[in-house]
Amino acid sequence: MATQSFIDTDPARRAQLLHGAAVAAQIKLEATREVERLWKDHQVRPCLAAVRVGDDPASAVYVRNKIKASAEVGIRSEHHALTATTNSIELLDLIASLNDRDDVDGILVQLPLPAEIDADKIIEAVDPQKDVDGFHPLNVGRLALGRPAFAPCTPAGVIELLDRSGIPIAGAGACVVGRSQIVGRPMAQLLLQRDATVTVCHSRTRDLAAVTRAADLLIVAIGRPGFIGREHIKPGATVIDVGMNSVTDEAVARELFGADAEKRIEIISKRGYTLVGDVNPAEADAVAGRRTPVPGGVGLLTVAMLLRNTVKAAKLRRGME
Ligand code: GUN
Numbered sequence: 098m099a100t101q102s103f104i105d106t107d108p109a110r111r112a113q114l115l116h117g118a119a120v121a122a123q124i125k126l127e128a129t130r131e132v133e134r135l136w137k138d139h140q141v142r143p144c145l146a147a148v149r150v151g152d153d154p155a156s157a158v159y160v161r162n163k164i165k166a167s168a169e170v171g172i173r174s175e176h177h178a179l180t181a182t183t184n185s186i187e188l189l190d191l192i193a194s195l196n197d198r199d200d201v202d203g204i205l206v207q208l209p210l211p212a213e214i215d216a217d218k219i220i221e222a223v224d225p226q227k228d229v230d231g232f233h234p235l236n237v238g239r240l241a242l243g244r245p246a247f248a249p250c251t252p253a254g255v256i257e258l259l260d261r262s263g264i265p266i267a268g269a270g271a272c273v274v275g276r277s278q279i280v281g282r283p284m285a286q287l288l289l290q291r292d293a294t295v296t297v298c299h300s301r302t303r304d305l306a307a308v309t310r311a312a313d314l315l316i317v318a319i320g321r322p323g324f325i326g327r328e329h330i331k332p333g334a335t336v337i338d339v340g341m342n343s344v345t346d347e348a349v350a351r352e353l354f355g356a357d358a359e360k361r362i363e364i365i366s367k368r369g370y371t372l373v374g375d376v377n378p379a380e381a382d383a384v385a386g387r388r389t390p391v392p393g394g395v396g397l398l399t400v401a402m403l404l405r406n407t408v409k410a411a412k413l414r415r416g417m418e
Contacts (some may be wrong), residue, residue, distance in 0.1 A: 108207045112385035114147030114334070117254070120261050121397035125170050132171040135411065143411035144173040145203040145229065146195045147404075150188065150214065152179035156207045163205070166400045172407055175201075185214050189222050196224040202414060203229035203407035208279065226414055229406040232278065240286050241360055247318065247406050252284035254398025256291065256314060256335050260396070264314070264335050267292035272312035274298045274305070274325070274375075280339050281319035288314070322373040323353045327380040336388040342376030 135141045145167050149160045160176060167174040177191060188210075195201050200314040204227045206234040209215045225235040231247035239246035261265055271293035275281035281297065288295045298308055309315055317325050318339035330336060344350055350371055352360040357378070374391030381388045389395055412418040 111382045113387040115389045117394045117397045121401040122399035129170040143202045145407045146175045146179045146201045149207045150179045151211045168347040192222045202411040213375040250402035251399045254402045269293045269313040270315040272296045273316045275318035282400045317375040323377040325376040330384040333386040336385045338374035343370040344373045345370045
């Protein structure tokens with residue numbers, strides 16, 4: 098008897114793309130309405146303080162995007178850009194002053210911090226009520242207990258994307274690849290809270306493909322361009338790519354993007370790099386039911402969820418939520 102192939106070999110088959118932009122726009126519109134209501138009914142205007150240390154160009158772009166998005170929804174913001182020579186004491190002093198200020202609702206410290214600074218100590222110094230990134234141990238613990246908490250923005254955005262795309266979570270087999278504090282661990286907690294059957298994989302997982310191939314929902318955040326291929330994906334699965342890697346090599350782009358390679362090569366020659374996720378898009382397209390593109394997938398949701406958390410912080414501190 099001929100063995101049946103579980104892989105759709107139709108070269109024209111493409112996974113349906115889940116675009117984060119539309120969902121992010123919806124969340125931002127909801128935040129705008131809530132900001133307007135807070136002003137009209139309570140004369141409250143939420144304020145976000147963003148803190149950045151050093152010259153990491155990617156961090157500078159991320160913080161600029163967060164500040165710009167805040168303005169778009171009517172949230173006031175402050176950008177505290179500190180030099181690379183800033184020490185822990187100076188940074189802790191700034192955080193203490195932001196904690197004390199009644200006009201500051203949310204505080205975010207952009208990671209990574211310079212190696213000389215103990216990031217855990219800095220995160221613990223942020224008032225948990227103003228911890229809009231959801232990184233403080235109190236919020237991490239509350240999330241793990243299934244109690245109300247600020248949830249980290251990227252995994253919370255993934256849940257919104259799944260919900261608003263009509264993809265069921267309860268009862269689904271969900272596999273999270275990566276166990277970072279920012280994405281993997283909180284992603285697993287949020288999925289568990291929503292009654293998924295959750296597996297967490299990492300660099301020491303044996304036979305990774307066998308584990309990931311069992312998942313209906315595959316969420317990947319490992320920082321390795323195009324690592325997840327056809328062999329890792331269950332036919333018809335939903336694949337969420339949280340990776341954000343810069344690729345400068347045209348040959349790599351050609352291998353990863355199949356029919357779309359020329360567009361990417363043009364981007365590399367113009368800009369010097371193209372953004373690539375942790376999932377091989379050409380291979381995922383041949384197997385997955387749905388997948389998020391990079392860029393244009395979950396990246397935009399991180400910022401939208403930060404705005405939502407800032408509005409929530411403003412309300413919580415005033416006993417409105
Ligand atoms: N670095 C990478 N992602 C994040 C994030 O969501 N928040 C902060 N503060 N830093 C990051």
